[in-house]
Amino acid sequence: MSNEASTELLPLGVAAAIAANKNPDFVCKPQAFNEFSMADRVALITGGNSGMGLEMAQVLLEAGARVVYTVDLPLEPSEAWTCVKDYIKKMGLGGRLEYVRGDVTDQKAMWAIGDLIGEKEGRLDVTIANAGIAGVGHDVAEYPAEDYSKVIDVNLKGVLYTAQAGVRQMEKFKMPGSIILNLNVIGYQTAKAGVIQMARDLACMLAPQGIRCNALSPGWVMTEMVKPYLTISEDVQKVWSAQSPMNRMAKPHEIRGAVLWLASDASSFCTGSDIVVSGGWHAWAG
Structure with missing residues (x-):
């Protein structure tokens, strides 16, 4: 392509x-x-070992991507990741799912991962900053400084470092591309607001180079990272579900369509936007 x-x-x-x-x-x-075709496209997704990140990787490969590099903290990929890798092979699409261990809070390490992809593939078309950690479970007056710093490091700084890894390759190869910043709703709200503004700023700065940047704001999604919080009380899932007019939490695959649209040429005139996939939560929240 x-x-x-x-x-x-x-x-x-x-x-x-x-x-x-x-x-x-x-x-x-x-x-x-x-x-919506991703034919021959190369993508980088952080937090791609499970949950929404893995769903994103699979849909891009199903749409024809050459390869999707998933970056996450564990030394080895999860069983679900291996199942997706095998599933893509069985479909005979020719695309590859690759796993790279990495920490999004390490700027130089993220840049190095981008360099590795660029050197091997000769391009990097899509970068999705999906990695995030939960920021719930603390009373605001007692929120520990170390926990707050970690949330900001991963959910705000790590998003920028991931975006930089992609932009550096897009600039290197003088090609257009798509940057997607996933604002998982369980992220601390200060970081969430910062990422939305980051998407706007990057969109303005990178538009002349044909690089688009958008934010993706899902509602509560039933991922492995969220499930432990549902055990705190029997009412947690009911309360979170009731925040949406649809009265339920999302399943990870329900984010696929929005991700594919943002990653592909179908959204070629969309940049600096916050795409909300909340089951209507945002409509009630005003």
Whole structure:
């Protein structure tokens, strides 16, 4: 695939219909699914060993990505990760799922991972900062400094370091790309607000280079990281579910569509936005 966005290569929508009317040799075929194609694209996803990160990796591979590099803390990938790797092979799509151990709070290490991907693949099209840790369970007046610092380090600083890893490669290869900052709702709200503004700032700075940056704000998602908090009280899941008009928590796969849209050329005119997938929570919250 060319480094240019596919939307610049072929007329789409009504423009394609007009082109077909003027040129009898114009090949008439559906383009809608091609807009969502990730063919030959290379992606980096932090927190990709399980939960939403692993769902994101799988959907990009299903859409034709050449390879998705998942970065996480464990020395070895999880059983679920291995199942996804095998599943992709069984589908015969040709894409690869790779695992890299890394800490998003280590800026130089994240840059090195980006360099590794760039040297091996010759491109890096999509970078998703998904890694995050929970910021719940403390009374605000007693919130320990060390816990607060860790939340900020992972959920705010780590997001920037991940974005930098992707931007450095996109700039190196002079190609457009998509940066997605996932604002898991269990992240501490100060960090969450900071990431939204970070997405806006990066979008403005990187737009001239064809690099888009958007935030993704899911509601409560039933991931392995969230499940321990549901055991605190029988009412926790009921309360969290009731915060949405749909009266339930999301399943990880329900984030896939939004991620694929943001990663692909289908969202070529979307940057600096906060895409909310909250089951309607945001509608009630105002």
